[in-house]
Amino acid sequence: MRRVITGESANGRSAIVIDAPPSGEIGAPGLGGLYEIWEELIVGKFHKQQVLDSGALEPVLSPGPNQVKVRWFVIEPPPAGVAAEAMKAAARERFAQFGAEHELRDQDRHPAMHQTETLDIICLISGDASLILDDGETRLKPGQIVIQRGTSHAWTAHGGPALFLAVLIDRKV
Numbered sequence: 001m002r003r004v005i006t007g008e009s010a011n012g013r014s015a016i017v018i019d020a021p022p023s024g025e026i027g028a029p030g031l032g033g034l035y036e037i038w039e040e041l042i043v044g045k046f047h048k049q050q051v052l053d054s055g056a057l058e059p060v061l062s063p064g065p066n067q068v069k070v071r072w073f074v075i076e077p078p079p080a081g082v083a084a085e086a087m088k089a090a091a092r093e094r095f096a097q098f099g100a101e102h103e104l105r106d107q108d109r110h111p112a113m114h115q116t117e118t119l120d121i122i123c124l125i126s127g128d129a130s131l132i133l134d135d136g137e138t139r140l141k142p143g144q145i146v147i148q149r150g151t152s153h154a155w156t157a158h159g160g161p162a163l164f165l166a167v168l169i170d171r172k173v
Contacts, residue, residue: 001022002019002020003018003019003020003021003037004016004018004019005018022035022037022072023036023037024036024058025059026058026094026097026098027074032076032157033073034061034071034073035071035072035073035074036059036069036071037072039063039064039067039068040067040068041066042066042067042068042169058098059098061098061100061114061116062100062103062117062170063168064170066170067170068167068169068170069166069167070168071165071166072125072165073163073164074161074162074163075127075129075156075157075161075162075164077157077158077159077160078156087111088107090111091104091107091112092104095112095114100114106134109134109154110132110154110156112155113132113152113153113154114152114154115151116150116168117150117170117171118148118168118169118170119147119149119150119171120147120148120149120168120169121146121147121148121167121169122145122146122147122164123143123144123145123165123166124140124141124142124145124162124163124164125142125163125165126142126163127142127157127158127161127162128158128159128160128162130158131148131153131155132153132155133151133152137156139158
């Protein structure tokens with residue numbers, strides 16, 4: 001995974017200020033994960049001469065107040081033969097790792113069913129996945145986009161890992 005971040009040089013000319021892998025990650029092959037790209041305040045002016053990395057070093061599920069967060073995330077298919085209670089416990093542990101265990105909702109519907117106060121623009125990049133909601137679900141193909149508006153939801157992958165690109169915008173009031 002590579003991210004290229006632009007900015008301005010000291011003389012005001014556009015330039016690449018970061019060309020690097022994700023700034024932070026939680027996860028491992030076979031377990032899915034979050035891979036941070038960038039965070040920025042959505043109020044005020046751009047700091048285009050900033051060369052410090054604004055990607056989170058430790059992933060947190062939601063952006064901070066007045067922030068936008070950009071990340072990749074990977075969902076793995078559920079492992080065969082694992083008991084429902086073990087899946088729920090694993091989801092609680094993973095959500096606790098990125099500061100969001102309190103966001104979990106109806107784990108009987110899906111172990112990772114959660115709800116955040118964010119506007120999320122999510123694109124399936126590769127793989128085969130479904131968006132699960134309280135009342136139904138829909139299968140996605142690569143290139144399709146979901147606008148997730150603060151509703152309870154979860155993701156499931158089919159047949160192999162699913163890679164997503166997400167832009168999360170804080171909507172707390």
